[in-house]
Amino acid sequence: MDKILRIQMGPDHPPKAVTEPIGDYAGSGGRGMTSAVVAKEVPPLCHPLGAENKLVIAPGLLSGSAAAMSGRISVGCKSPLTGGIKEANSGGQAAQVLGRLGYAAIVLEGKPAEDKLYKLVVNKDGVEILPADDLKMLGNYDAVEKLTAEYGDKICCLSIGQAGEMKLGAATVACTDMELRPSRHAGRGGVGAVMGSKGIKAIVLDDSGLSMRSPMDSDKFKEANKAFVAGLKKHPVTGQGLPAYGTNVLTNVVNEAGGYPTYNFKTGRFDKAAAISGETQAETETARGGQATHGCHRGCVIRCSGTYMDKDGHYLTKQPEYETVWAHGGNCGIDDLDSIAMLDRLDDDFGLDTIEMGATIGVAMDAGLAEFGDAAKAIELVKEVGKGTPLGRILGSGAGVTGKVFGVERVPVVKNQSMPAYDPRAVQGMGVTYATSTMGADHTAGYAVTANIMGVGGSVDALKPEGQIELSRNLQIATAAIDSTGMCLFIAFAILDQEETFQALIDMINAFHGLNFTGDDVTEMGKKILKMERDFNERAGFGPKDDRLPAYFRQEALAPHNITFQVNDADLDTMFDF
Amino acid sequence: MDKILRIQMGPDHPPKAVTEPIGDYAGSGGRGMTSAVVAKEVPPLCHPLGAENKLVIAPGLLSGSAAAMSGRISVGCKSPLTGGIKEANSGGQAAQVLGRLGYAAIVLEGKPAEDKLYKLVVNKDGVEILPADDLKMLGNYDAVEKLTAEYGDKICCLSIGQAGEMKLGAATVACTDMELRPSRHAGRGGVGAVMGSKGIKAIVLDDSGLSMRSPMDSDKFKEANKAFVAGLKKHPVTGQGLPAYGTNVLTNVVNEAGGYPTYNFKTGRFDKAAAISGETQAETETARGGQATHGCHRGCVIRCSGTYMDKDGHYLTKQPEYETVWAHGGNCGIDDLDSIAMLDRLDDDFGLDTIEMGATIGVAMDAGLAEFGDAAKAIELVKEVGKGTPLGRILGSGAGVTGKVFGVERVPVVKNQSMPAYDPRAVQGMGVTYATSTMGADHTAGYAVTANIMGVGGSVDALKPEGQIELSRNLQIATAAIDSTGMCLFIAFAILDQEETFQALIDMINAFHGLNFTGDDVTEMGKKILKMERDFNERAGFGPKDDRLPAYFRQEALAPHNITFQVNDADLDTMFDF
CATH class of the missing domain: 3.60.9.10 (Aldehyde ferredoxin oxidoreductase, N-terminal domain)
Structure with missing residues (x-):
């Protein structure tokens, strides 16, 4: 390389x-x-x-x-x-x-x-x-x-x-x-x-005829890799939850926490969540001869993926991710896994971001293009994109454009990118990430659900503003570093909680490249990347006002906690003070 | 009041x-x-x-x-x-x-x-x-x-x-x-x-049953108004050009100057301009029993408006303005006045900005929705807006959204608002106004065509960057003041060139309100408004990077002068230093 x-x-x-x-x-x-x-x-x-x-x-x-x-x-x-x-x-x-x-x-x-x-x-x-x-x-x-x-x-x-x-x-x-x-x-x-x-x-x-890349220090690398894998297997999220149910294990968790954006971010709990949960999904997959546990690439040991068969037992799509199930499910009031899987298949086939599309259909439903819960109509709408009709092009342009074209006020975007499956009012750390990430609203940029909801990597009250900036900042820095290693972000659960697993990752990098990185060096790498990205955005015209959630997240209280987004602007503006 | x-x-x-x-x-x-x-x-x-x-x-x-x-x-x-x-x-x-x-x-x-x-x-x-x-x-x-x-x-x-x-x-x-x-x-x-x-x-x-507002000093007011009207009648633009041909008198002027954006801003001269010029338009109007000279409100003495009849002599629309004729005409490669008048009528009826719509159709033509010059198809496209179809909603959302939805790179907007009928490469002072106006691309915000092309209010070479900032700044300040008086902006031609006409305007304001304004006070009023607007925009998240033309205006040379936009960014950033 x-x-x-x-x-x-x-x-x-x-x-x-x-x-x-x-x-x-x-x-x-x-x-x-x-x-x-x-x-x-x-x-x-x-x-x-x-x-x-x-x-x-x-x-x-x-x-x-x-x-x-x-x-x-x-x-x-x-x-x-x-x-x-x-x-x-x-x-x-x-x-x-x-x-x-x-x-x-x-x-x-x-x-x-x-x-x-x-x-x-x-x-x-x-x-x-x-x-x-x-x-x-x-x-x-x-x-x-x-x-x-x-x-x-x-x-x-x-x-x-x-x-x-x-x-x-x-x-x-x-x-x-x-x-x-x-x-x-x-x-x-x-x-x-x-x-x-x-x-x-x-x-x-x-890569036929080519072999694996070789580490500088093969023994140390093997040993570190072994410790790393052991750490992943040991952690309840990467060793049990994700393999068993995939990322959709989160439906029940986030819904229970009242942070599941439902009906285009109008409430934080979906009364039909059980029908589309990871547990139900895994059961459905297995019953139809699909796989509930599957790796998406060589060398995956978490195996959070799966295969989703249609009612006749034919492959329809890969196991839809939590964010996809949410986007096309609860966010649109849809509680039918088969319809959601069909939407996932269409998105994959047309080459569409499932999060953006689900959020877009939610906005389109607010615009009156379909009733919330109307799965058949949602499928029709996504099919428009494949056909390249004007309506399809609008929807395929994302929630921001769809909101503009149909005059909808409630459009859940930051930097014109749709928010994913965690309401920023009930998961305030996530709101901080959405607001400040160099990427626009993006859960993977700094996945505060860890400490806000899952008790991974510490614990920060999801409903209060205190501690969210620091949480999100640390996660954003760590994520930028992880995203540079080629590692799946899901290793974060284990390395946040288990020091020895984090060390094993560093040992692996060092043994492979002949380096002497410490944890601090990894942090520095993350910081450097974020600063570089932030600088690009500033040169592209972004300023503090772009680091804001749409105003309605501060105005409309979200059930069941009846809470608005509480982190103040001045604090958001300190995100990149590092 | x-x-x-x-x-x-x-x-x-x-x-x-x-x-x-x-x-x-x-x-x-x-x-x-x-x-x-x-x-x-x-x-x-x-x-x-x-x-x-x-x-x-x-x-x-x-x-x-x-x-x-x-x-x-x-x-x-x-x-x-x-x-x-x-x-x-x-x-x-x-x-x-x-x-x-x-x-x-x-x-x-x-x-x-x-x-x-x-x-x-x-x-x-x-x-x-x-x-x-x-x-x-x-x-x-x-x-x-x-x-x-x-x-x-x-x-x-x-x-x-x-x-x-x-x-x-x-x-x-x-x-x-x-x-x-x-x-x-x-x-x-x-x-x-x-x-x-x-x-x-x-x-x-x-206002039935109500009378005109009375000045504080009736005699002085009458006298000032008389001097003001005399000044307007005396100036060649307000006394002759505009009354005879309306604003469309500009088609030949701007086309001759090579600043007439043609085929979605691809060249600066339209070879069929004569067919849609103000001269041709006035002749057509008169021949069909319409009016080439007409006032749009009580008290208008310039009377740059008119009425445009269809081939059967029935009222179709008011005399389309220069910017409308350009937007739906040369910008779309259309050289048929009847079609342009029909587009103007449709825009007026649906309630659409003719400039934005013409620029949008130009972008849509680049996207392949119609051939340049295809007037029938352009009419069909605008009719889509009235029908409220998805395509109509896209187009009615303006050139920026249309460019996004159809993946078009060349979209002539600043702050997402379409540029009007003056190419910023061949009328560089206009480019400065487009870039820096608080309003987005807007010719009326600081009409540098005056000194760049018409020799009104001085003379600044339209093809060179020198002097454009100061020209645009002064015009933007003056315009903000004029726009506060309720006066038609076209009085600017006379008050820029004739000191006594400017004085008559000030005398009129003073006599009416019992004030002692000087020219400097008027300038201060304009500055105050601009600063207030600029401050709002900054609070809304606008920064220097929003004061830029799309990159292609610096990269693609415009025929016939083969020139790009030359005013540098650092100079644009001094616009509000007053």
Whole structure:
């Protein structure tokens, strides 16, 4: 992983591939890499769909190695949704394969002169940029099927669906899992639209004939990895809850805590939550011959994924995540798992962020386009996106645009990105993360649910403003670092609670790269990334007023706790004082 | 004009009218009044369509008097289009009538609890708020016809069309002219959407039984007014050009100067401009029995308006303004005056800003929704807005949203408001105004075409950056002051060039109000308003990066001068250093 692959799409020359040494970017991985390239090379005021923007795809520092859980790939750019810097990351096979191929990053640059589609094929023999107009307006599932037919089943794919081709704000980059299903997504912020603007429909990666990346100190690495895995297995969240029920184990937890945004963030508890909980979901999956426990990439030991079969026992989609089940479920008043799974499948196929789409349908329901709870109509609405109708394009542009077009006042976005599945009034630490994250409203940027609800990594009263800034800040810093390693964020539960597991992670990084990192160095790495991202956003025109929740979160009290967002603005403005 | 009428729409009480003394707002008129109320009373981070926003409708300091040209009414709010402060002003009868009714402002506040429509009837006997669901989704022409049938032909109306009811970003507030045609519009920034969000379909004003406002010193006032009118008649622009051909006299002038944005700002000259010039337009109007010279309000002596008949000699619309003819004409590659007039009529009827709509259709053409030059398709597209289809709602939301939804990179907006009919590369002073105005891209905010192209108020080379900041600054300050008097901005041509005409205006204000204003006081008034607006925008989250043209204006050279926008950012950032 000492080289960078630049795909230069034009417009003043035909598309070409240039491989160059990693140079100044050495030591950066994942989000650290994508944000460094974007911060340094992308003019902050450029148009996100223009030639000056770049799409950076980077495996983490440990990706491609034998390190457990190191399968996350980061996709970064200036976001068409937020207008700020963006890193969206995804599971699936791409990080591991790209790591083995030796690339620290693929950077898509420029813009083709003509309105044509291309695919990129990267294997041990090199790189090819080929026409791909035969994939035009195919969904991710069909596109991957065609690519598999052509390139065999040892590949993995990054691709965009119709949404990315249409350059919509909710468009994702899909990553195939171990079964070559485009079911994992770099979901947020419209990264798929930027890939679409570069004219790249798919990237085919094939590491056949290549071996795993080798650590500098193999023995120490193995030992650390073993301790790390043991730590994950030991922790109740990563060892039991997530494997058994997947992320959807949270439905009951968050609903019970009164922080489950229901009916477009109108109340904090959904009376039909039990019907769509992780427990019900796992039972349904197993009963139909699907899997309730499954890994999304080689080397996963948490295995929070699964497969969701339809009523006839045929594969419909991967096990929908908690945030997806919430977005298309409680947030829209929908309590039918099959409908939610269908919506997940459609989102994955069209290449749409499930969180953004669920929030958008919630706003559309407030606009009167459907009744809350009308699953059939919700499915119809999402299908509009695949068809590319004007209505579909509105919805695929996300909640912010949908709110504008339909004149809806209550639109749950920060920096124009939809809030995920935790109401900021009942989980105030999450509200701080939504408000201040460089990414827009994003739960993964600083997952305060840990100390607010789960009692992981300490305990901070979810309903009070006290302590939330510090909690969110520490989490945002730690997350930026984790997102650079290629590690799945879910390791955080174990490393927050178990010092020896955190140490094992550091030992693993040190043994692999021949470094002497301490915990403080990891923190410093996180801080450096956040500052870089914050600086980009400032240069793009963001200021303190962009670090605010929509006004109604301070005005409308949320049942059952009847509470508004309490953290004051002056405190929010201290987030980056570090 | 010593009282303010507040219409409190709820939601926690039925709509009610409260009249209060002018109090602290004494001495403010027009834009000075609307901006003062918005700056003081509207929370800068509120949702523009929410209960906290206010729509302020204010006649100018001289409106309702015998002062010539004092018929402009200001409509202000937090803009749903820009997110910043907004003042849009309009001709028509409303300012004169509201002045005679004695109101310094009508302030629409709150939001009704139910989704119902209301109308407001204001006459010498008082104020009534009445249900108006019978006007639901009527165009402005039909709505006014119904209101005239009910209230007689002595009224004047402020109303919204379908666009305002749908709360779209391009929605206007229409004002009737002397013939009770809703043909004059407070067009920019979506003020009609805010009126729609308050549930007010129309405001019926009737000054029957009331007399003109009397000056403090009648003799001096008469004398000053006479000198003022003489000055207007003497100046070639206000005395000859505008009366003969209307504002569309500019088509040939700006096209000749190479600053006529053509095909969505791709070139600066339209080879078919002659077909849609003011000269051709006046000839067509006269030949069909329309008027090429006409005043839009009582007391107008410039009479730049007109009436445009269809081929059968029936009234189709008022004489389309230069910016309208450009927006729907050259900007869309359309060279047919009848089609442009039809588009103007549709915009007026639906209540849409012609500039925003023309720029939007240009963007839609770049998106492939129609070919440049296809007038029939352009008409179809605008009709979609009236129908309220998803496509219509997209277009009615303006160029920014349309660009997002259709993934178009070249979108000519500043602060999300479309640029008008002067390319900022070939009229660089105009570019400075677009970039820095508190209003978003707005030619009227600081009309640098004067010194850049027309040789009025001095001469500054349109193609060079030198002197543009100072030019725009002085014009922005002067304009803010003029917009407070109720005076039509077109008096600027005469008062910039003729010191005695400027003095006559000041004498008129002094004689009317018993003041001793000097030219410096007028400048101070303008500065104070601009600072107040700028401060609101800063509190709403605007910073220096919002004072920029889209990047492509610095990258793509404009023919025929092959020039990019040259004024540097550091200089733009000095605009408010006064």
